[in-house]
Amino acid sequence: MHIPDGILPVAVCASGYGLTGLATWYSLKKIKEKEDPRKEIPKASLGTAAFFVASWISIPIPPASVHLVLTGLLGILLGYYAFPAVLISLFFQAVMFQHGGLTTLGVNAIILGLPAILAHYTYTIGKKFLYKNNLKYGILGFIIGSLSIGISVILFYTIVITFIPANIDVNAEKIASLAFVISHIPLMIIEGIFTAFVLIYLKKVKPEMLEAK
């Protein structure tokens, strides 16, 4: 779900940077409003590392292979730190491995970071009602984990399909992109189950980690 360099027009890349700038500014503003903004930096740093490494663990799902994304879990655990964490990780992936691209860094940050922020809001509201019951809490984790992937895939698909260059066979690209979307449905389920298990596990052994606000 990382759009590489040379795929999107310059105007779209610039707009992506603009939106990412706004989202980063808003996240940092919220972080600064905390009593001790430095307190959660260790957790955010480890979350960034997990997001960075997760993109290298491939799960073969024919006709493609997909990898864990963890944006839903990041949103739950890191709150407003999630967007900067995604941005930093994407920067390293683009600079070091050409996984994504520097010109498309802004667009990719929106594709993957926006669902993380939405996950944070959904979790904040949902846990008030569902925290006490393990099953309901797990379902909340499943919904957040899978929906985060779903939103990212829809954003990716919409952007790629909307801005297909003239030199490309549009129909072939649309069919390939649709196959890409379908190949991510199993990942939505896997990521949902993974998020649910992590939430229930952390609730039992380290509930303070789930207090991100």
Place this chain on the structure above:
Amino acid sequence: MYKNILFALILVTLIISPAFIYAHGAEIEYNANITYKITAKYDNGKPMAGAQVIIYAPDNPSTPWKKGVCDENGNFTFIPDTSKKGNWTIQVRKAGHGTSIYIPIDEKMATSGKTGYSSLQLILMIGCVVWGLVGTSLYFRR
């Protein structure tokens, strides 16, 4: 008279004989008609089967010189027009994923090349980034 005829016969024989010699010889020409094979893969090693390939010649980087599709192994072959010297751009794209590679075609033609890193380089770089992030975590945890 007889001498004149004999002289004329010898002269004709001398002139024609090299032509006979050439007729029994052989000629060989050579022209380099180099075929380039590109192999497009995702970064997990899976071939980009059916990916679209667009080739731009150095003299016209905005209009494709040739278009095509990778086979099931991610392979695509083409013979460039070697009279067009410079960097040829080959773009591969499938479902919003892809990359470009540049092939120099001039006096020092590239026989092979690739984008990306080796597995060892990747592991080393991943290790460095993870260590940096863990280090940051430990620093702020003090």
